[in-house]
Amino acid sequence: MRLHAEVPAETPVFVGLDQSTPAPGVLEAIRDADLVILPPSNPVVSVGTIPGVPGIRAALTATSAPVVGLSPIVGDTHVRGMAHQMLTAIGVDVTAAAVAVHYGSRAAGGVLDGWLVDETDAHHVAAVEAAGISCVAVPLMMTDVDATAAMATAAIELVRPS
Numbered sequence: 001m002r003l004h005a006e007v008p009a010e011t012p013v014f015v016g017l018d019q020s021t022p023a024p025g026v027l028e029a030i031r032d033a034d035l036v037i038l039p040p041s042n043p044v045v046s047v048g049t050i051p052g053v054p055g056i057r058a059a060l061t062a063t064s065a066p067v068v069g070l071s072p073i074v075g076d077t078h079v080r081g082m083a084h085q086m087l088t089a090i091g092v093d094v095t096a097a098a099v100a101v102h103y104g105s106r107a108a109g110g111v112l113d114g115w116l117v118d119e120t121d122a123h124h125v126a127a128v129e130a131a132g133i134s135c136v137a138v139p140l141m142m143t144d145v146d147a148t149a150a151m152a153t154a155a156i157e158l159v160r161p162s
Contacts, residue, residue, distance in 0.1 A: 010089055011089060011090075012044055012045060012086060012089060012090065014049055014052060017049060017052045017053065018052075018054065020053050020054065021053070021054065021055075022053055022054075022055050022056055022059075026056070026059075027055055027056075027059045030056070030059040030060060030063050030065075031059060031062070031063055033063060033065040034065055035065050035066055035068065035155065035156060035159070036060065036063060036065050036066070036067045036068070037067075037068050037069070037070065037152070037155050038067065038068070038069035038070065038103070038111070038112070039070060040069075040070040040071055040072040040079070040140060041072055041081075042072060042078075042081055042082065042083045042086060043072060043083060043086075043087065043092075043099050043102060043103065044083070044086035044087060044089070044090055044092075045082075045086055046081075047069075047072075048086075051111055057111065060106075060111045061106055061109075061111065066113040066114060066159035067106060067111055067112055067113050067114070068112070068113060068114035068115065068116065068155040068158060068159055069099075069100065069103055069111075069112050069114070069115050069116070070115075070116045070140060070151060070155070071096040071099060071100070071115065071116060071117045071118060071121065071140060072099065073094060073095060073096045073098075073099055073117075073118075073121070074096075074118040074120060074121065074140055074141065075118065075120040075121065076094060076095050076096075076121065077094060078094065079141075087099070087102075095121070095124060096115075096117040096118065096121040096124045096128070097117075097121075097124035097127040097128050097131075100112060100115040100117075100124075100128045100131065100133050100135070101127075101128070101131045103115075104131075105131055105132035105133045107132050108131075108132055112133045113133065113134060113159055114133060114134040114135065114136075114155065114158040114159045115128050115133050115134070115135045116135070116136060116137075116138055116140060116151065116154055116155060116158065117135060117136075117137050117138075117140070118137065118138070118139065118140040118141070119137050119138065119139055119140075121137060122137035125137055134158055134159060135158075136154060136157075136158050138150070138151065138154040139151075
């Protein structure tokens with residue numbers, strides 16, 4: 001972070017992750033949720049570490065709530081931070097579809113039921129759906145409260161039973 005991602009990343013190392021524990025109430029919140037949303041943050045070092053906390057991945061795969069992620073990749077690049085460098089370091093293409101496949105479909109042992117991609121990445125919807133994850137393209141830039149609310153609404157609509 002201090003070097004603003006100017007030095008190429010080689011291998012992320014998550015020291016202590018296997019000894020970490022979920023905060024009180026987290027597993028119950030996931031279990032009892034109506035919907036779980038994975039935010040559009042770095043899929044390697046931010047959101048990506050969360051399922052590595054003992055118990056979290058199992059809670060995400062066991063909950064009856066749908067799990068929907070929002071792509072942190074817009075127009076085949078990261079919005080901010082160092083997602084591009086971290087994805088490249090772990091061998092994941094920097095596309096909305098590749099990140100969805102990286103998280104994986106719950107039906108295939110991953111954590112996602114649905115995935116929102118930005119309108120500029122609508123061409124990736126078919127690839128995400130081919131991986132067994134419901135997908136729709138919507139505006140994903142959190143420019144204001146209304147835009148953010150529209151994303152939450154899109155996540156709900158994507159997995160709402162017919």
